[in-house]
Amino acid sequence: MTSRRDAVHDTLRRSDGFRSAQDVYAQLRSDGAKIGLTTVYRALQALADGGLIDVLRTDDGESVYRACATDAHHHHLVCRRCGRTVEVAGPAVERWAEAVGAEHGFSEVTHTVEVFGTCADCATAKAG
Amino acid sequence: MTSRRDAVHDTLRRSDGFRSAQDVYAQLRSDGAKIGLTTVYRALQALADGGLIDVLRTDDGESVYRACATDAHHHHLVCRRCGRTVEVAGPAVERWAEAVGAEHGFSEVTHTVEVFGTCADCATAKAG
DNA sequence: ACCGATTTTGACAACCGTTTTCATTTTGCC
DNA sequence: GGCAAAATGAAAACGGTTGTCAAAATCGGT
Numbered sequence: 001m002t003s004r005r006d007a008v009h010d011t012l013r014r015s016d017g018f019r020s021a022q023d024v025y026a027q028l029r030s031d032g033a034k035i036g037l038t039t040v041y042r043a044l045q046a047l048a049d050g051g052l053i054d055v056l057r058t059d060d061g062e063s064v065y066r067a068c069a070t071d072a073h074h075h076h077l078v079c080r081r082c083g084r085t086v087e088v089a090g091p092a093v094e095r096w097a098e099a100v101g102a103e104h105g106f107s108e109v110t111h112t113v114e115v116f117g118t119c120a121d122c123a124t125a126k127a128g
Numbered sequence: 129m130t131s132r133r134d135a136v137h138d139t140l141r142r143s144d145g146f147r148s149a150q151d152v153y154a155q156l157r158s159d160g161a162k163i164g165l166t167t168v169y170r171a172l173q174a175l176a177d178g179g180l181i182d183v184l185r186t187d188d189g190e191s192v193y194r195a196c197a198t199d200a201h202h203h204h205l206v207c208r209r210c211g212r213t214v215e216v217a218g219p220a221v222e223r224w225a226e227a228v229g230a231e232h233g234f235s236e237v238t239h240t241v242e243v244f245g246t247c248a249d250c251a252t253a254k255a256g
Numbered sequence: 257a258c259c260g261a262t263t264t265t266g267a268c269a270a271c272c273g274t275t276t277t278c279a280t281t282t283t284g285c286c
Numbered sequence: 287g288g289c290a291a292a293a294t295g296a297a298a299a300c301g302g303t304t305g306t307c308a309a310a311a312t313c314g315g316t
Contacts, residue, residue: 004264004265016242020302021302021303022301022302034266035265035266036265036266036267037266037267037303038262038265038266038267038268038303038304038305039265041267041302041303041304042264042304057185057187057189059185060276061185061189061190061191061273061301061302062189062301062302063189063302072291075179077228077229077234079234081256082223083279086232088228088232090224090228092137092220092221092224093220093224096221096224099247100205100207100216100218100243101243101245104214104216104247105247105248105251106205106207106243106245106246106247106248107245107246107248107251108245108246109243109244109245110136110243110244110245111178111241111243111244112240112241112242112244113221113239113240113241114239114240115225115228115229115234115236115237115238115239116237116238116239116240117229117235117236117237118233118234118235118236119232119233119234120233120234120235123235124129132293132294148273149273149274150272150273163294163295164294164295164296165274165295165296166274166275166276166294166295166296166297167293167294167295169273169274169275170275170293170294189272189273189303190272190273190274191273191274191304
């Protein structure tokens, strides 16, 4: 029943950044879990639908998932080198998006915001 | 040479919102153009690389393209019903992204921001 | 515990957008 | 014209994702 889904969820929780479905699948298998790729996809979808994990799309169209600390609305600051992710709240952005929408007569405004950068550690590693 | 690329570019310019590659291809064909899907993809990539058009990913992973009025950095306010797109500048967001990155020690900060909503016309159409 | 009904699972095939391959065509240049 | 380089496009390959469907696990009632 939920054991597989929990396994998927746990795997995500143990990860620092966003992981792809295939990634999670490989991890579970190497951990000795008996699970199929199909089930991993289904579990990830179910978790995402239930708001238990966050999804976003890579630049090359891959879906990546993450178990986030909060289920409140937030955005991500992702290191493009090591994938480390920081959850950030952005009241200013929320307000801006709302204002921009209203200004042009748009209603039911939603938005996607992701910030990418090189984290301090990776910057040091690169420089040193 | 560039004739096919120009045809692709023109097709985008004639469109109001973001169009998918296959979309552009279908349009060109129905316009009587003799062009292959491969070439459309290549043209779109070339145009995107050259900064002549903007690319973004749909929620279902499809790449969509748009000929934008300016090549300066800007974001989009897209009607989720009719696809109509307004280009918006967001100095506040730029600053916010930069600040958030700096706050967590991230450098070379970039960001993706897209705003979706229902435009006035579509809202009226729905209500009426 | 037994049995049937329902749900979950997963190997495999299908899908779909995209990319690659490669032979052909077109173009640029002399 | 003639040749090399670039562009083209049909078809095949690719990769992530989703659908199929039969087998296995689970649940409910008794």
